[in-house]
Amino acid sequence: METPSTRSGVLVLRVWWEDGSPDGFRARIIRIVDGERERPTAASETADVLLAVRAWLDELLEQNG
Template identity: 45%
Template sequence: MDPPEQHSGTSSGTSSGTPHGTLIVRAWLEDGRPDRLRVRILSTVGGQPAPPLAASSVEAVQTAVREFLTRLANIAEDSR
């Protein structure tokens, strides 16, 4: 796999005119709790970071991923 492209200066959210985003999902299990799942979600779309999210259910993570992809798709539509 090729390394990610390196950019200098500010990001316009596009690379060669193509909108892009980054989604980082960090998940772990905590002992001693009935809802053991803990997740931190970081995302950037079009060079604009979103506030970090915390989740403790699969459904909440699925919703966050869906919202990220929707934001990315909207930027792609807006750039046409």
């Protein structure tokens, strides 16, 4: 029987409308994995937000993490 992982993560995504941004918004992204908070990042395009979420999820779900 496999031991369940104790990995945990939190992703905070704050989005607000902002004129002049490519997609019309700005996002602040805060990523935490296993209690380690990374430096917050910002994005103003949907694709960049989705990439950040995907990277956080991939890191959290790593088998050898």
